[in-house]
Amino acid sequence: xxxxxxxxxxxxxxxxxxxxxxxxxxxxxxxxxxxxxxxxxxxxxxxxxxxxxxxxxxxxxxxxxxxxxxxxxxxxxxxxxxxxxxxxxxxxxxxxxxxxxxxxxxxxxxxxxxxxxxxxxxxxxxxxxxxxxxxxxxxxxxxxxxxxxxxxxxxxxxxxxxxxxxxxxxxxxxxxxxxxxxxxxxxxxxxxxxxxxxxxxxxxxxxxxxxxxxxxxxxxxxxxxxxxxxxxxxxxxxxxxxxxxxxxxxxxxxxxxxxxxxxxxxxxxxxxxxxxxxxxxxxxxxxxxxxxxxxxxxxxxxxxxxxxxxxxxx
Amino acid sequence: xxxxxxxxxxxxxxxxxxxxxxxxxxxxxxxxxxxxxxxxxxxxxxxxxxxxxxxxxxxxxxxxxxxxxxxxxxxxxxxxxxxxxxxxxxxxxxxxxxxxxxxxxxxxxxxxxxxxxxxxxxxxxxxxxxxxxxxxxxxxxxxxxxxxxxxxxxxxxxxxxxxxxxxxxxxxxxxxxxxxxxxxxxxxxxxxxxxxxxxxxxxxxxxxxxxxxxxxxxxxxxxxxxxxxxxxxxxxxxxxxxxxxxxxxxx
Numbered sequence: 001x002x003x004x005x006x007x008x009x010x011x012x013x014x015x016x017x018x019x020x021x022x023x024x025x026x027x028x029x030x031x032x033x034x035x036x037x038x039x040x041x042x043x044x045x046x047x048x049x050x051x052x053x054x055x056x057x058x059x060x061x062x063x064x065x066x067x068x069x070x071x072x073x074x075x076x077x078x079x080x081x082x083x084x085x086x087x088x089x090x091x092x093x094x095x096x097x098x099x100x101x102x103x104x105x106x107x108x109x110x111x112x113x114x115x116x117x118x119x120x121x122x123x124x125x126x127x128x129x130x131x132x133x134x135x136x137x138x139x140x141x142x143x144x145x146x147x148x149x150x151x152x153x154x155x156x157x158x159x160x161x162x163x164x165x166x167x168x169x170x171x172x173x174x175x176x177x178x179x180x181x182x183x184x185x186x187x188x189x190x191x192x193x194x195x196x197x198x199x200x201x202x203x204x205x206x207x208x209x210x211x212x213x214x215x216x217x218x219x220x221x222x223x224x225x226x227x228x229x230x231x232x233x234x235x236x237x238x239x240x241x242x243x244x245x246x247x248x249x250x251x252x253x254x255x256x257x258x259x260x261x262x263x264x265x266x267x268x269x270x271x272x273x274x275x276x277x278x279x280x281x282x283x284x285x286x287x288x289x290x291x292x293x294x295x296x297x298x299x300x301x302x303x304x305x306x307x308x309x310x311x312x313x314x
Numbered sequence: 315x316x317x318x319x320x321x322x323x324x325x326x327x328x329x330x331x332x333x334x335x336x337x338x339x340x341x342x343x344x345x346x347x348x349x350x351x352x353x354x355x356x357x358x359x360x361x362x363x364x365x366x367x368x369x370x371x372x373x374x375x376x377x378x379x380x381x382x383x384x385x386x387x388x389x390x391x392x393x394x395x396x397x398x399x400x401x402x403x404x405x406x407x408x409x410x411x412x413x414x415x416x417x418x419x420x421x422x423x424x425x426x427x428x429x430x431x432x433x434x435x436x437x438x439x440x441x442x443x444x445x446x447x448x449x450x451x452x453x454x455x456x457x458x459x460x461x462x463x464x465x466x467x468x469x470x471x472x473x474x475x476x477x478x479x480x481x482x483x484x485x486x487x488x489x490x491x492x493x494x495x496x497x498x499x500x501x502x503x504x505x506x507x508x509x510x511x512x513x514x515x516x517x518x519x520x521x522x523x524x525x526x527x528x529x530x531x532x533x534x535x536x537x538x539x540x541x542x543x544x545x546x547x548x549x550x551x552x553x554x555x556x557x558x559x560x561x562x563x564x565x
Contacts, residue, residue, distance in 0.1 A: 183420055183428040183436070190417050193406040200366065200404070201479055202392035202421035211427070 004309040010173070010260045017166055021159050033158050034230075039270045040165045041226045046250035046262030047169075047176060048219035053248070054257030055180045056212050057192030061116045062103070062123025063247050066096040066217040068130060068239030070224020075234035076136060078144055085148030085155070092225035093218045099126070100217020104210050123244055130236030141235030148229055155229055165226055169263070172219060176259050179215075188212050253294055255301025264303045317380055319344040319513050320365070320483055325374035326537075327360055334360035336537035337374070342483070347514040349524040352534035353557075358517045359401055361534070362487045365515065366398045367391040379482060393422065397481035399472040401488045401517075407461035411452055414460050414471055415443040418478035443478060450474045450504065466497035473504070483513045490523055502526055525549075533557070 017036065024032040045067055052058040073092035082088065107118040131139040147155040155161040179185050190198040191205035198205050228234055237243070246269070254265025272290065276283035298305055318341040325338040334357045342348045350358050363369040365376070367388035375384045383391055406414050416439040420426060423438065433439060447453045450470045455463060460471060469489060476484055489505065490498040502523055508514065509527065518524050524531060525545045532542040535557045541548055548554055 178432075179429045181432040181434065182430055183426040183433045183439075185429075186413070186417055186420065186433045187426045189409065190406055193408050194404060196368070196388075197400075197404045197406060197475075198417075198421075199368075199388045200392060200398055200400070201418040201475055202389050203417075203426070204387075204389040208426065 005306050006258075006260070006303075006308060009303070009306050013260065013263065014166070014170055017169075018163075021162055030158065033162050035270070035274060036267075037158075037162045037165050038230055039267045040169050040263075041223050041230055042247065042250060042270060043263040043266035044165075044169050044172060044226065045220050045223040045247050046254070046266050047172060047259060048216045048223065049247055050251045050256065050259060050262045051176055051180065051219070052188075052209075052212050052216045053251055054259075054261075055185060055192065056188035056209055058108070058209060058213060059116050059248075060107075060119045060213070060216070060244075061248065062119035062121075062241070062244050063216075063220055064239050064241070064243035065103070065123035065126045066100060066220035067224040067227060067243065067247075068126055068236065069096040069099045070221030071228035071234055071238050072130065072133075072136070072224075073221070074148060074225045074228040075142065075144055078146065078148075079136060079142075083146055083149045085150045088148045089222065089225045092221045094221075096221025096224060097214050097218035099221075100214045101210070104213035104217070108206060108209050108213065120241055120244070123239060124241055127236050127239040127241070130239055136234060139236055141233055141237070144228060144232045144234060147232065148225070161229065168222070168226070172222075173259055173263070180259070184208065184211075249291065251301075253291065253301060255303035258301065258303045261301045261303035265301065268302060316344070317377075318342055319346075319379060320515070321377045322365070323375050325361070325364055325376065326372050327357075327364060327369055328372050333357075333537045335364065335371075338534075338537070338539055340532060340539060340542075342513060342515055344482075344513055345510055346529050347509050347516065347527050349516045349518055349528035349531045350534055350539075351518065351521070351524055351531060356534040357537040358534055359487060360537075362398065362401075362485055362515075362517055365485055366396065389421075392479060395480070395482035396485065397476035397479045397483070398485035399469075399476050399487060399489055401491060403465070403468045403472060405460045405468055405471055405475070407459070409460060410457050411447065411460055411463065411471060412440070412443055412456040415446055415474050415478045416440055418475040419443050419446075422479050446474050446478045449477070451500075466493045466501075469493060469497075469501065470504075473501075477508075481512065483515065484508070486514060486516045486518075488518055489516070490518070490520060498523070 020036045021033050024030055049060060049063045052060060070092035073095045074088045077088045077091060103119060103122045107115050110118055136142055153160055187203055187208045190203065191209060195205055227238065250265035250269050251262045253269055254263065255261025272287055276286050320342040322338060322340045325335055327335045338361060352358055360369065364371050367386055375382060378396060379394060419439045419442050444453060444456065447456055450473060452467060452470055452474060455467060463471060473489065490501050493501060505527055516527065528545055530542060531545050531548045532539045533548060533554045540557060541551045541554050
């Protein structure tokens with residue numbers, strides 16, 4: 001039997017996440033349910049970025065835009081009295097996928113640094129759009145009246161909400177792993193690896209890359225819908241470029257092109273922020289060098305330290 | 315006479331003031347192995363780029379398989395059966411040898427908007443890819459990362475990828491460049507075995523290779539084809555001797 005250490009780590013990781021609520025209850029620390037739910041929401045955003053960054057080589061430096069579009073879709077619909085999650089969340093996904101379609105259709109005609117700068121510029125445009133929306137709180141943002149309603153599933157129950165996020169994260173990890181290993185995923189990997197070669201053997205990579213970009217945007221929009229419910233507050237800060245940088249850092253820290261790596265990255269980064277900020281107000285002085293060390297000494301990220309099954313070099 | 319498989323007329327490409335190709339006419343019949351020789355800087359690689367569809371010509375037309383393909387890009391030409399190898403090895407270095415070839419099969423097996431079944435377990439891709447690898451002698455290296463192959467093996471992989479697209483025409487840009495003597499001889503034997511089954515356009519510096527493989531040879535100098543004929547005719551051509559063979563036989 002082939003040993004599959006990465007699969008083991010993934011199963012163990014998801015099990016640990018499933019054990020957080022009972023552990024928090026036992027320790028009488030309900031705060032951790034909130035914290036880990038937040039980590040999983042960012043893990044979902046980082047996972048969506050990894051699909052195009054890690055497998056398609058598309059360095060989108062504006063991924064927070066889709067997080068914001070998803071959150072605003074939920075907040076704005078709620079503002080006008082549409083509180084059903086069955087409407088809010090699909091709208092969040094579609095709206096952010098549409099934003100990704102427009103942004104991707106333009107940005108994917110460029111590459112390298114131009115691509116990074118254009119995706120960043122689009123995200124900043126949406127950020128300023130959010131600031132200008134006075135009806136929805138402008139740059140102060142606005143509180144959500146209620147979390148999304150899903151019939152009997154009550155998201156005000158922190159445990160119900162927690163396990164819904166965990167289920168969605170698990171589902172999308174699974175779907176993501178199908179998609180990167182299917183024919184579709186092989187095309188975007190080929191385009192990342194060597195685009196002239198991919199064209200020479202007969203692939204037209206643009207349409208595949210754009211499709212991946214749109215799927216990634218939609219997935220990040222779902223994370224945005226979750227984030228709005230998590231914070232119960234809507235703010236343009238969701239779309240600020242530093243947020244895009246944070247999401248990208250989660251991917252790099254955990255391991256680019258590994259799907260589960262971004263989950264590890266999100267958990268570690270947010271946990272460090274939480275622990276260190278409790279120790280000192282100058283916690284970023286500790287966090288910064290730590291991150292630099294990880295990037296220097298674990299080039300394939302934390303999850304990249306776990307060997308792949310059947311890895312052969314030779 | 316039947317229409318040639320490949321027919322170009324007046325093909326030209328300028329890079330600033332440099333005329334890399336300057337009104338090239340060329341006809342290659344089905345089944346022919348046609349070598350293009352010429353001194354460095356004659357425009358041979360530019361011509362290959364134009365034939366493959368990577369470079370848009372400034373002027374001229376190209377017909378392939380009975381249709382005008384002048385406006386088609388590289389992927390579209392590949393799908394019509396025009397495959398190429400690159401002068402500087404171009405492979406998917408971070409994928410396995412088998413992946414490289416299976417991708418070439420996949421590119422010609424309908425669209426790839428398939429999101430569910432793992433491509434690596436798909437025998438519709440794997441079986442033909444393994445068959446091509448066996449034909450070039452790389453079958454034992456199927457699971458190795460392409461980056462870890464020896465240089466000569468990477469050149470073989472290039473050719474395997476081109477063959478996996480089931481081409482009608484194979485464009486080879488210096489297929490034995492940088493190879494050792496033994497590897498180079500193996501490649502020439504391999505290409506010799508393809509001769510006749512496929513139409514081949516070959517750019518090559520090594521005259522032994524050219525005269526061993528080619529049915530016809532075109533000599534390119536300063537972006538123009540100055541002579542075309544059988545190897546013997548070209549060798550005897552005074553203009554060719556003056557422009558090329560006399561001063562550059564060592565290359």
